[in-house]
Amino acid sequence: MSETTTRTEPAAATAEHAPRERKGPGRRRLYQWLFVAPALVYMLAFFGYPLVRNVLMSFQEFTPRTYFTGEAPFNGLDNWRGVFDNDLFGDALWQTILFTVGSLVGQFTIGLALAVFFSRRFHLSGFVRAVLLLPWLVPMVVSAVVWRRIMDEDHGVLNSFLGTIGLSGDGVPWLSSPSVALLSAILVNIWIGIPFNMVILYGGLQEIPRELYEAASLDGAGPWRTFRSVTLPMLRPVVTVVLVLGFMSTIKILDLILALTGGGPADSTQTLGTLTYQLSFLQLDFGQGAVVGNVLILISAAFAVLYLRVNRADSPGK
Structure with missing residues (x-):
């Protein structure tokens, strides 16, 4: 039992x-x-x-009247056709590409150079790094207003300096010439974005083991070979973060261009961001403004997915 x-x-x-x-x-x-x-x-x-x-909203007839009546009838692809048939959309798309690529290349190149420079410790290096962070801390609208005064064709400090050293006698129309205004906006955005790139890349450089540089030196590698074979491969994950975040923040910039040029002269600095603002809040066509906003979202998503996939495929062990 x-x-x-x-x-x-x-x-x-x-x-x-x-x-x-x-x-x-x-x-x-x-x-x-x-x-x-x-x-x-x-x-x-x-x-x-x-x-x-x-x-x-991009498929609706959404107007100011909609806010009072609540009626926003669907109009199919009319908003999309209206945007794509607008000549300004093609110009804004091309100028957005130039602005984004130019800004990213300038910010990343100068930011990486400064990060490598400050990785070699010297007296007052911390103070100089802190000073270089100031453009990043200042609100973008304030930076744009200051640079608008600096780049003034008649009374700007920049033209006065160039005239003093004999590089420009009549003054460069930085913001009043359609052929120069976009370049001026790119230069200002590069100045604003350098500190972000420098700080993130500097942090990535500090994580690279010193033993790798010692081994490269023992193998007889020079500075450039060491940079290509050691620094860049080890810095690739950080580079991915910097470029993706930089792309996301640059392609949709609105306040900088509005405060600097207002999209002019002759629409030479119109981007997709400013076109969205113009369609939605100046022409009060919220449906077409939503279309341009969706195009921005699609471009950003496609870039992020493509770049991350390429980076993952190139990384070791994948």
Whole structure:
């Protein structure tokens, strides 16, 4: 009798704990979702809903009257055709590409050079780095207004300096010439973005083991060979972050161009960001403004996915 009881007790215990074990993974999954739920609600409310609303608006006849009546009838692809048939859209797209590529190349190149320079410690290096952060800390509108005064054709400090050293006698029309205004906007944006690139790349350089540089030196590698074979490969993940974030922030810039040139002269500095503003808030055509906004979102998403995939394919062990 006791032997039978002894045999049945483990079976009973197993049967008693079996449902609890089956409930364990489900309960853990529930707890995981509960922890994630606040973030999901936040993302859906502040990112998902505006994105869906913007897509729907691009297929609607959305005007100021809509805010009073609530009526925004669907008009199919009329908004999209209106934007793509607009000659200004093609110019704005091309100028956005030039502005973005020029800004990224300038910011990254100078930022990397400064990061490499400051990786060699010297007296007052920390103070100089702190001073170079100032353009990044100043609001973009303030920077644009200051540079607008600096680049003034008649009374600007820049033309006065160039005239003093004999490089420009009549003064360069930095912001009043259609052929120069976009370049001026690119130069100002490069000045603003250099500190961000320098700080992130400097942090990445500090994470590279010194032993790799010592091994390269023992192998007889010069500075340029060491930079190509050691620094750049080890810095690739940081470079990815810098370029992707730089692209996302540059392609949609609005306040800098509005405060610097207002999109002029002769629409020579119109970008997709300023075109969205012009269509939505000056012409009050919110449907077409939403179309340009969706184009910006698609370009940004395509760049991020493409660049991250290429970087992952080129990384070791993938």
